[in-house]
Amino acid sequence: MLLHNAKGRLGRGMAVLGLAGVVSIAVGMPANATSTADCTLYHVCMFKDVNYNNGIASYRQSDSDYRNNYFDGTPQLVGLNDNTSSIYNHNGSCNTNHYEHINYGGTYFSTLRSHYYPSIPLNDQLSSHKNIC
Ligand SMILES: [Ca+2]
Numbered sequence: 535m536l537l538h539n540a541k542g543r544l545g546r547g548m549a550v551l552g553l554a555g556v557v558s559i560a561v562g563m564p565a566n567a568t569s570t571a572d573c574t575l576y577h578v579c580m581f582k583d584v585n586y587n588n589g590i591a592s593y594r595q596s597d598s599d600y601r602n603n604y605f606d607g608t609p610q611l612v613g614l615n616d617n618t619s620s621i622y623n624h625n626g627s628c629n630t631n632h633y634e635h636i637n638y639g640g641t642y643f644s645t646l647r648s649h650y651y652p653s654i655p656l657n658d659q660l661s662s663h664k665n666i667c
């Protein structure tokens with residue numbers, strides 16, 4: 535039973551070490567902890583990098599000007615304007631047009647409802663989008 539006590543202390547010590555390991559992994563995680571699973575139903579989601587990585591901006595409605603919008607899930611504040619590289623259209627009923635300029639200007643391309651776009655035309659150029667329902 536004395537031996538049991540010693541093992542008990544060792545066990546607790548290992549548990550603490552194990553927890554510290556988990557914490558350091560969480561802190562050291564790369565900033566790519568976004569995915570299509572983060573996109574709310576009925577929203578269209580823009581991602582900062584290709585393959586839905588490194589930041590997400592999620593919209594139910596159209597947005598005519600990205601200059602005051604920012605990605606979620608980035609370690610530092612990253613503006614949405616001219617930074618989108620992939621899109622998941624999770625809107626069940628609307629397609630979307632994505633425009634090079636604010637106020638739905640310039641070149642655009644369309645996404646279909648419930649479709650995935652791991653890389654997009656107009657990479658790092660999008661400045662507005664409009665729902666087409
Ligand atoms: Ca980008």
Ligand SMILES: [Ca+2]
Pocket residue numbers: 615616633634635636659660661
């Ligand atoms: Ca632009």
